[in-house]
Amino acid sequence: MRKILAGLFTLCALPACAQEMDAVLPTAIPGYGTPFAVTGEHKPPRPEPTGFTWNGLGIAPALALAGGYDSAPNGAAASSLFTAAPSLLLTDPLFGFGAFATANAALYPSNRAQNTSGVALGAGERAVLARETITVSAAYLRTQETGFALDTLSITRPVSFTVRDFRANDDVSLGMFTLTPEASATSYSFPSLTAQNRTDTRESLTTTYLPPGPLQFLLRLRATQSNYETPAFNASTNQILAGLVDTASGLWTFSALAGAAQRQPRLGPALTAPVLEAALDWIPSDLDKLRLTLAREIDDPDEVSAAAYTLTEAKLSFSHEYLRTLSLKISGEAANAAYFHSFKRETLFSTTAGASWQLGPNLALTGDYAFNDRQANYLPAANEHIFTLGMTWTP
Numbered sequence: 001m002r003k004i005l006a007g008l009f010t011l012c013a014l015p016a017c018a019q020e021m022d023a024v025l026p027t028a029i030p031g032y033g034t035p036f037a038v039t040g041e042h043k044p045p046r047p048e049p050t051g052f053t054w055n056g057l058g059i060a061p062a063l064a065l066a067g068g069y070d071s072a073p074n075g076a077a078a079s080s081l082f083t084a085a086p087s088l089l090l091t092d093p094l095f096g097f098g099a100f101a102t103a104n105a106a107l108y109p110s111n112r113a114q115n116t117s118g119v120a121l122g123a124g125e126r127a128v129l130a131r132e133t134i135t136v137s138a139a140y141l142r143t144q145e146t147g148f149a150l151d152t153l154s155i156t157r158p159v160s161f162t163v164r165d166f167r168a169n170d171d172v173s174l175g176m177f178t179l180t181p182e183a184s185a186t187s188y189s190f191p192s193l194t195a196q197n198r199t200d201t202r203e204s205l206t207t208t209y210l211p212p213g214p215l216q217f218l219l220r221l222r223a224t225q226s227n228y229e230t231p232a233f234n235a236s237t238n239q240i241l242a243g244l245v246d247t248a249s250g251l252w253t254f255s256a257l258a259g260a261a262q263r264q265p266r267l268g269p270a271l272t273a274p275v276l277e278a279a280l281d282w283i284p285s286d287l288d289k290l291r292l293t294l295a296r297e298i299d300d301p302d303e304v305s306a307a308a309y310t311l312t313e314a315k316l317s318f319s320h321e322y323l324r325t326l327s328l329k330i331s332g333e334a335a336n337a338a339y340f341h342s343f344k345r346e347t348l349f350s351t352t353a354g355a356s357w358q359l360g361p362n363l364a365l366t367g368d369y370a371f372n373d374r375q376a377n378y379l380p381a382a383n384e385h386i387f388t389l390g391m392t393w394t395p
Contacts, residue, residue: 021165028091029098030124031137031167058091066390074147075382079110096126113157118143133171148372150337161190180206197229216245234266253281261298287321309337325358349373366390
């Protein structure tokens with residue numbers, strides 16, 4: 001059960017949480033948890049809760065609790081911090097079905113304006129046929145956008161929003177080639193900021209060539225249409241990426257895609273820029289892993305912000321397991337946003353360190369530290385420290 005729900009209370013405690021549906025829902029839900037991206041470990045790989053079985057249906061309830069301290073939630077006054085996140089995972093491997101529900105709450109006794117709460121629901125179905133695999137999934141998320149994320153400099157207290165998401169894809173095997181058409185529709189609703197309400201519809205096609213050997217060659221086309229409550233914000237983005245992925249399991253693995261993207265707003269000129277996604281893993285043993293990822297994108301597709309920018313991002317993480325009962329992980333990240341047709345530039349730095357100690361088959365103790373720093377050329381800098389100690393429990 002080690003680290004099963006370590007991310008759930010972290011989801012409540014860390015800023016800019018829950019902006020990515022794939023970071024909230026477990027990989028046991030078909031269609032979620034593993035989005036396309038060669039850089040893309042949105043969360044560390046860890047076992048899903050096993051729970052118990054009833055008539056072939058896997059039932060895994062869980063609970064994560066934590067307490068700690070936040071030096072500047074949303075850049076505001078410091079406060080102690082208490083979080084709770086119960087969840088329930090249902091799986092039926094025979095029929096390829098998975099469903100997940102979770103609620104979370106974060107309380108700041110000394111600064112109650114920073115309190116947050118939310119729920120997430122998701123379900124998916126995967127049908128495996130002779131030469132293709134069809135996946136259909138849907139999810140709902142209600143949470144708050146918080147500061148210390150890109151384009152959140154003006155946020156001084158949590159901003160509520162909801163996300164509704166639907167996805168479908170089909171993996172078709174054609175000998176040494178695979179074709180994967182995908183389609184999705186995601187709507188964002190901000191009760192207090194209706195101008196940011198929008199619906200993103202995406203279509204993509206991924207072609208993979210798998211010759212003998214460790215390398216896969218990949219071509220991906222993607223189109224995104226963003227339709228806002230305020231039509232002047234409407235835009236479409238087209239992207240092409242090509243590259244290779246090393247599929248060998250060894251000391252080193254790598255993947256790299258490069259290409260170009262163009263964003264065409266309803267008002268104003270189009271912007272075309274090179275884009276890149278790359279990752280390098282070093283796995284010297286079963287207990288250690290070092291990962292470096294680099295990315296350059298137009299419009300981060302996982303952010304809820306209405307602002308348009310070019311994102312340049314680098315992440316480095318290291319994890320170690322000791323005697324299979326104690327796991328440690330440290331990571332660092334830098335992200336820079338250059339806003340379109342503007343002098344504004346913004347850079348976020350974050351560092352995290354966490355430990356999980358498995359006390360038994362059903363209980364683990366966890367400790368986490370996070371440091372977030374925000375630099376912008378048009379507003380004062382800000383930073384915060386977050387400490388939490390907690391437990392995760394599954395029956």
